[in-house]
Amino acid sequence: MLDPSQYETYQSLPPLAGLCSLQRAAESDWSLEESVARLKRLHYSFKRLHESLTARITGEPIYELKMAFSHHAYVLSEQVTLLRRRVGEMREPPLGLEDVPHAALERMHDQIDGATGDELLVGVYQVVLPELLAACERLQRDAHPLADAPTVRIARLMQFELTDVLEFGRQAIRCLIDARQQPNLEPWQEFLTKCLAAAGSIDGTAAPDGEIPEPYRAEQPVTFEKEPRRDERFIDPYNAGVNPEAFLYDPNFSARDKTLMMYYKRLRELDVPEMMASILVELKNEEPWEFHQEMSRQLWDEARHAMMGEVGFVSQGIDWRQIPINFTWSRNLNLQLDARERHGVLFFIEQGLMPRTGKRYEWEVAKESGDPLSALFQDFDWADEVLHAQIGRHWYVPRFASLNESLQYGDRCWTKVLSHWREYREQGLTEHRNWWPGLYEQACRIWGREPDPRALAFCETYEDSRADLQKLDGG
Numbered sequence: 001m002l003d004p005s006q007y008e009t010y011q012s013l014p015p016l017a018g019l020c021s022l023q024r025a026a027e028s029d030w031s032l033e034e035s036v037a038r039l040k041r042l043h044y045s046f047k048r049l050h051e052s053l054t055a056r057i058t059g060e061p062i063y064e065l066k067m068a069f070s071h072h073a074y075v076l077s078e079q080v081t082l083l084r085r086r087v088g089e090m091r092e093p094p095l096g097l098e099d100v101p102h103a104a105l106e107r108m109h110d111q112i113d114g115a116t117g118d119e120l121l122v123g124v125y126q127v128v129l130p131e132l133l134a135a136c137e138r139l140q141r142d143a144h145p146l147a148d149a150p151t152v153r154i155a156r157l158m159q160f161e162l163t164d165v166l167e168f169g170r171q172a173i174r175c176l177i178d179a180r181q182q183p184n185l186e187p188w189q190e191f192l193t194k195c196l197a198a199a200g201s202i203d204g205t206a207a208p209d210g211e212i213p214e215p216y217r218a219e220q221p222v223t224f225e226k227e228p229r230r231d232e233r234f235i236d237p238y239n240a241g242v243n244p245e246a247f248l249y250d251p252n253f254s255a256r257d258k259t260l261m262m263y264y265k266r267l268r269e270l271d272v273p274e275m276m277a278s279i280l281v282e283l284k285n286e287e288p289w290e291f292h293q294e295m296s297r298q299l300w301d302e303a304r305h306a307m308m309g310e311v312g313f314v315s316q317g318i319d320w321r322q323i324p325i326n327f328t329w330s331r332n333l334n335l336q337l338d339a340r341e342r343h344g345v346l347f348f349i350e351q352g353l354m355p356r357t358g359k360r361y362e363w364e365v366a367k368e369s370g371d372p373l374s375a376l377f378q379d380f381d382w383a384d385e386v387l388h389a390q391i392g393r394h395w396y397v398p399r400f401a402s403l404n405e406s407l408q409y410g411d412r413c414w415t416k417v418l419s420h421w422r423e424y425r426e427q428g429l430t431e432h433r434n435w436w437p438g439l440y441e442q443a444c445r446i447w448g449r450e451p452d453p454r455a456l457a458f459c460e461t462y463e464d465s466r467a468d469l470q471k472l473d474g475g
Helices: 032-056 063-090 103-113 117-142 149-176 182-199 244-248 255-268 271-282 289-315 328-336 339-352 356-369 372-395 403-416 421-426 436-447
Strands: none
Touching: 032 063, 032 103, 032 117, 032 149, 032 271, 032 289, 063 149, 063 271, 063 289, 103 117, 103 182, 117 149, 117 182, 244 255, 255 289, 255 356, 255 372, 255 436, 271 289, 271 328, 271 339, 289 372, 328 339, 339 372, 339 403, 356 372
């Protein structure tokens, strides 16, 4: 009879593909039922947090938080997908993934959806996400390392990514919420903690303790803030006095000068996450999870592109805060079109970037400019946009009889949008000042070269054309 304690592998190689020891693998205090139950509870909270952060992107004024919410919502969407896939591997449908696992968790997340700015930061990054991290650590430790190895793997992946997300959250709270404000948030934290206790923690591993607390604030429908908000660094946001596409596609201007307009275009892509968030919020229950996951990836890519523009200007020694970063594209689409129409405009624009005159052209200009950072950013920007066109073909185009019909619909939707160019000026919201000469002269001083008189004189606006240079009828 084999004595288990005397069992040895070949030349003492690590046993069981390095997953664990023989002694640990021989333990049987785990079950598929327990694994599925924990995964489904984690899934519920990850998905609810993804929805909460996505819904805050448009109305969050602080740029760094807007970018972080875009990133963290994407990370959470990837984790939701891992969890859904794993549960699907262990159970036949119906999987019950849309079921509420505990009323206390539902109350907690419903209240987070309506939280104020400081409450949101504390609730997400100081209470719920740390508890999710602890739940992932427990799952990694408790799941059978051999029989349930796929679950252990995703628990490790989630733990790894959540660690970085939480570090940002902790730093954000330290920067934005001072010691004098913390006592005012203690009742909010206490409420959330009571919800977790009543639920037996997020993963259900603790004994439920206490009743579900009454709502922290009167429960009422949460209204999505469609109008984009920006912080005080974003000056003159209604300004549409410079048409960068007209400059970019003019053969009379040098590639080096055009990199400035491309950095501007990248930073201005801040308005794409602001618009895309509205699509995800308004189509929440009309599209399957896979739609939300892929669109969350695209939204995060667009946020990355905006940060590429930020980095580009800073690398040149240029203060982008002196440049009007226009937000009227996202504002007008959000306020004038419904979610399906906005998606049509988005796909029409993405598809229009695929020909040689689109993203390839921008990359070629960047390569020619001699600015290696611009070339790097445009290379990846081009790759991202190819992916985005594919996402649109997957989720948007099948709603139409043909690709051509889907493009025509998107074009019509964009044509419906009134730019309000003159109205904004008449209302005193902007003078549409031409900020280009000042930016260009500053860049030339940094580069140690004389401005090109033709480039310095550039003054085309968005008054009569949109970003694809299509002429407008009015508005």
